[in-house]
Amino acid sequence: MKFSAREDIEAPIEFVFAQVTDFQALERSALRRGAEVQRVDGNSEPGVGMAWDVSFKLRGKMRELKTELTRLDAPNSVVLSSRSKAMGGHMVVDLVALSRGRTRMSMDLELKPINLSSRLLVQSLKLARGNLTGRYKLRIADFARDIEDRYTRKG
Template identity: 55%
Template sequence: MEFTSREDIDVPIEQVFEMVTDFEVFERSALRRGADVSRLDSLSQPGVGAKWAVSFEFRGKAREVALELTGFDRPNELSFHAGAQGVQADMKIELVALSRTRTRLQFWTGLTASTLSARLLLQSLKLARGTLNTRLSKRMANLRRDMEDRYSRMS
């Protein structure tokens, strides 16, 4: 099962990459939404090998996710792998410079199941695909607005 979204951001690609790799901002955002986030690595700079343990409640059950940064190509691409209770997810964030001051951010995630209960979870997600795509689009639009606001404050 796949989800994709893209946003064109009025910020240069280097600054978008810096904002996307400011993991502390995303950690705080997850904490505000009720998740528990723990950084598991000791890297001083963003890079391959960064790891997190994330726990949250989804569909009435506690979920534990192990997340790892598996690809890091400045300023073009980030890849992540996540695993939780029989569900594996690969995620990719690609940045494309549309001009000197405009960047396209493309997000892709693919989910696979390795257990029967995980397959049932993915099946229920497929039934809610429209709602989930709408929520993803709204989150991406909010991310775009936040990045443009942060960039305008920096300039």
């Protein structure tokens, strides 16, 4: 199952990339939303190999997954791969400079079921695809607006 969203942001690509790769801020944001996030790699600098253990409640059940930064191509793309006992997936963030002060951000999220119970979960998610896609696009739009706001306050 795949979700995609694309937003144009009124900020230079370097600034947008810096915000997308501000992993400490993203960790704090996940914590505020009720997830538990634990950094598990030994890297001192942000880069490929960064990893987190994440747990969160979804559909009334606690889900646990491991997330790893698998590609970092500044300032163009970031790929995070995740896996749990039942599901795998990855998120791809692509950035394209439309002009000196405008950037297009595309975020694709793909979920891949591993076992029968996760296939059933994905099947039930497909039934609510329209609602979930709308919520995903709204969340990405909010994130893009936050980046624009930070850039405006900075300037």
